[in-house]
Amino acid sequence: MPDEKTICMKASGLTKVFGLGRQKTVAVDHVDLDLYQGEVVSIVGESGSGKTTLAKMLLGLISPTEGDVYFLGKKRDLSSQKKKQDYWKNIQAIFQDPFASYNIFHKIDDVLLDCIYMRGGRKFPSEEKTGLMAKSCGFVNLKFEELTNKYPFELSGGQMQRLMIARIFLLKPKILLADEPTSMIDACSRATILEMLMRLRNETGMTVIFITHDIGLAYYVSDKVYIMEHGKFVESGTADEVILHPKAAYTRRLINDVPKIYEEWDLSTV
């Protein structure tokens, strides 16, 4: 249920250039993006189209060469560590590779405790902390009793990705940026993870940005779809508009390349 009035994040003329002179690559090229509160947006493109660079700029992990990001109507300010931390309370991410997303020296309890601390729970009595941790694990179908005193690498990829969602459950950010959250996971766990993300979205009303190359996934989850090619949006609109009636040639090609089960898959086009 997207709220069509409140813009929670806005990017204008966002550009990132890597390298200099002849080596110059424009990874993201003057991208404008309006995100409304509670919306699910997908950014779809091939490898190397600049999706992840855009995501990193929105997250504030790399600074844009040009352009601005506005958050809740105000221009984003990341000039000090404190301001960055405040920003990251509102925007969180799930990354592609769950195996690389955790600090290998931190136990699962610490991972979840950190999230409680970030939401100001440092002074909570310990039963309440445990209760919250157990609740978050329960939300993603993990058993907290089996996870205590374990390290993230003892879990499977799907479980790690679910633990990530448990973190988001505790943090309750305004915006969640999911950068290919299911591309390293098998089809069966993918359904579980998507279902959990959507349930979390419905409960908290957060905005979700999906970054993916899986156009089927984008169609399934999102309200709005942006198609990205060479750092630019070539097409945008509601999921039905873009996927079922694509206008740009690039979109048509992408959709054509996905194996389907009800339509003939045309192999002659590559």
Next chain:
Amino acid sequence: MGKVILEVKELTTKYITRFREDIYAVDHVSLRVEEGKSLGIAGESGCGKSTLALSLMGYYFAPLHYTSGEIVIAGRNITGMKPDDVRKMVLGKEIAYIPQAAMNALNPTQKVISFIEDVIHAHDPSVGKKEIHDNARGMFETLGLPAEVLQKYPVELSGGMKQRVVIAVSVLLLPRVLIADEPSSALDVTSQKMVIKMLRQLMEIGFVGSMIFITHELPLLYNVTDEIMVMYAGQIVEKGTAKEVVFDPLHPYAKGLMGSIIVPEQGLRNVKLTAIPGVPPNLKNPPSGCRFAERCKYVMPECKTNSIGLRDLDGERAYRCILPEKELRALYQREVKTNA
């Protein structure tokens, strides 16, 4: 029915862990691949797909051990052969394997061409360099890969290109069976399509006799293979033609897998994605009854105690469930009605 190239009877293999526990990752699997046909193997992570692929080659290294069963490739029984003999006589010529992380299978310090030289020399040291180069160039050109690739290092190639190079290298010796283990799962849709197109081409030109294709992406499997086998916890739970398994699955697990398909087609946005709850059983001590019983919607008390065999239907169709076909179908229909 065509000529059978690969026949596997009741193959069982196990892993022995360092605590001396036996894990039967492939449990009494029988399959048959005919000339010119392709077989798909589907299943979630950890169900034994990749172990089955390794076992099929007869290439056993600790902790993987052979237990029982027979593998016959083109009339020759390769069970019980030593790994060294298998490598010399079977791999590459009879059966070729594209590993899961094929992108990392190339040697980063070697040009593609010298990698190919190594491959050929391992099988036949007497082949001259010029012959290898000509052969490789010919092969690459037939498959639509630019010949300059041969002179490049793996880092200079894109992911999709690396994958296609590895496939081209693996079929240099014209194997009868090609096993492709998730060849496209790390690629984006366009590169994936190129890889699939190339695999199809290989079969059409006749570089490979038949193919075994392993993946968890069902739409892909449906488009590539003739027959599909669904594996769960080391066992085959369903097999049939691609169409039958995708549109008319019988086993509850296969049915569940179909519920996790996402394709960008009209109307599918409103279909609820159904995830199968729970996790696969631990194969250290598998349940005595049906291995899927813990997660099955239609579980009955007998499921957990009776061991359940593969039920053969007419043709190549088979499934592993305690219920007969009619009762299963009636169950599914009743569910459709209650949902509506």
